[in-house]
Amino acid sequence: MRPHPRSHSRSHARAVLLSAVLALxxxxxxxxxxxxxxxxxxxxxxxxxxxxxxIAEEALAAAESAVVSEPAAAPDERTDLTLAMRDLxxxxxxxxxxxxxxxxxLLARPTTPPDxxxxxxxxxxxxxxDLQTQCSATFCLHWVEEGQxxxxxxxxxxxxxxxxxxAGVYAAAGFKRPLRDAGQEGxxxxxxxxGDIDSVGALGYCRSDADGPVVGSAWYAYCGFDNDYASTPxxxxxxxxxxxxxxxxxxxxxxxxxxxxxxxxxxxxxxxxEDVLYTDxxxxxxxxxxxxxxxxxxxxxxxxxxxxxxxxFDLNAYGNWGFWRFLTEKHADTTAGxxxxxxxxxxxxxTTKGVNTRHSLQAIDKxxxxxxxxxPEQYAAFADANQHPSDVYSEAVEQAYPTAPNTLPTIQxxxxxxxATHRARLDHLTSATGAVQPFAGSKWLTVAVxxxxxxxxxxxxxVHRVDGSTSTTHVRTNKQGxxxxxxxxxxxxxxxxxxxxxxxxxxxxxxGGGSAQACGGTSPDDxxxxxxxxxxxx
Numbered sequence: 001m002r003p004h005p006r007s008h009s010r011s012h013a014r015a016v017l018l019s020a021v022l023a024l025x026x027x028x029x030x031x032x033x034x035x036x037x038x039x040x041x042x043x044x045x046x047x048x049x050x051x052x053x054x055i056a057e058e059a060l061a062a063a064e065s066a067v068v069s070e071p072a073a074a075p076d077e078r079t080d081l082t083l084a085m086r087d088l089x090x091x092x093x094x095x096x097x098x099x100x101x102x103x104x105x106l107l108a109r110p111t112t113p114p115d116x117x118x119x120x121x122x123x124x125x126x127x128x129x130d131l132q133t134q135c136s137a138t139f140c141l142h143w144v145e146e147g148q149x150x151x152x153x154x155x156x157x158x159x160x161x162x163x164x165x166x167a168g169v170y171a172a173a174g175f176k177r178p179l180r181d182a183g184q185e186g187x188x189x190x191x192x193x194x195g196d197i198d199s200v201g202a203l204g205y206c207r208s209d210a211d212g213p214v215v216g217s218a219w220y221a222y223c224g225f226d227n228d229y230a231s232t233p234x235x236x237x238x239x240x241x242x243x244x245x246x247x248x249x250x251x252x253x254x255x256x257x258x259x260x261x262x263x264x265x266x267x268x269x270x271x272x273x274e275d276v277l278y279t280d281x282x283x284x285x286x287x288x289x290x291x292x293x294x295x296x297x298x299x300x301x302x303x304x305x306x307x308x309x310x311x312x313f314d315l316n317a318y319g320n321w322g323f324w325r326f327l328t329e330k331h332a333d334t335t336a337g338x339x340x341x342x343x344x345x346x347x348x349x350x351t352t353k354g355v356n357t358r359h360s361l362q363a364i365d366k367x368x369x370x371x372x373x374x375x376p377e378q379y380a381a382f383a384d385a386n387q388h389p390s391d392v393y394s395e396a397v398e399q400a401y402p403t404a405p406n407t408l409p410t411i412q413x414x415x416x417x418x419x420a421t422h423r424a425r426l427d428h429l430t431s432a433t434g435a436v437q438p439f440a441g442s443k444w445l446t447v448a449v450x451x452x453x454x455x456x457x458x459x460x461x462x463v464h465r466v467d468g469s470t471s472t473t474h475v476r477t478n479k480q481g482x483x484x485x486x487x488x489x490x491x492x493x494x495x496x497x498x499x500x501x502x503x504x505x506x507x508x509x510x511x512g513g514g515s516a517q518a519c520g521g522t523s524p525d526d527x528x529x530x531x532x533x534x535x536x537x538x
Contacts, residue, residue, distance in 0.1 A: 152228075176352075179255070221252040348363035379431075
């Protein structure tokens, strides 16, 4: 699900509520322990393994919390409906009785009559609805023209054309098409629905009403979009529709590879694709403030910034689409205008061709190694780029990309105090940056790092000149993790020197443990210590 930006009357209390709802979802991340991925022969009524019922019950509670009974007043009050429902449809086989019935109701299509016609959380056209349908060779769009979910014929035509365009671009770029369904609405083409989606706090969603995957961990999906996007005053309704279709349709594409993988990857790549397909809209630039490029104090949201692991699934995931922008500007090869790197990551997770136990970080490793680089190298370069985005990202100035804050203190060196140190303790896929400032008469700065033996930590030194330009050096280290570099430090020309320390580890253990990070596990490389020493000379 795509939450939306740019309302300027946000409530910190409601943002905390959103965080709590997401946390409830994350605590049951089904991708961490996919039943069908490990047992493809399991049936919806098969005997469940220990703990699965509890996981399913928690997923149900999270999904119910994600479906609100009134429109959200601000974008950051919207919940992650698609992945809350993803967790539910993967886990529902372990539910029984009224819980199973509730799950089926939450996952039901708008053409399914509601159990309670007065329940505002039911996205249902109603039993007497006059269903309108238009189909292409691969999908059908459904809507009604009366009642709460009424859509005008003109908007339905715009939606059909938008879905056609998005589907065509993804197919031309080499992505899998969403899987065909079980024949709902009369045939097996994928179904899309228009309705008052905003009434349940969303602008779009994708989910599945299947009882299990089609193959591997790949599921078919259906999607819903708002019927008018009247609640997006910061965007033209057509533009809001376009980026929502680009985002949600990509979830359906993801489901065709592995619907049970890590939520951070699903949301960050889907958010990145909005700007790829509709580059003039740029609505996703707002979310950068919630990712590693952003300031943790921005809007009072506590989990933004470079000190939160890249693979944490929360609002960070939307902001961390910037990681994909960084990678695809550095690895700029495309097919049909779509970066190949993103497709290759999802291909590395494909579960339809045999057993595939890779999680998101391992897939990134595989793709980057094939391109002659590594995740630690690219992550360190990304962390450094976020300290001076206008020098790196093509749209940084135009779209006012934020600058990641320094998380280490700024040190003013002096002629009598030319030596100083920084120390950082880094979890996996986090970074820390500190600056040192020159003094009158200084000419050169020696930067020495101790990153530890066989470490995934990297160090990047950036000289910020008085004229606004920068130059960057990646510090080379020996097997013991020691490295030295010397950079200009004359106060007449240099404003400051920044050192970014980045832990690029992708190792995870305890997968399936239910954490909010990759594979539901934890990293054995959290808490690594990195030291930097400075010596200024005249």
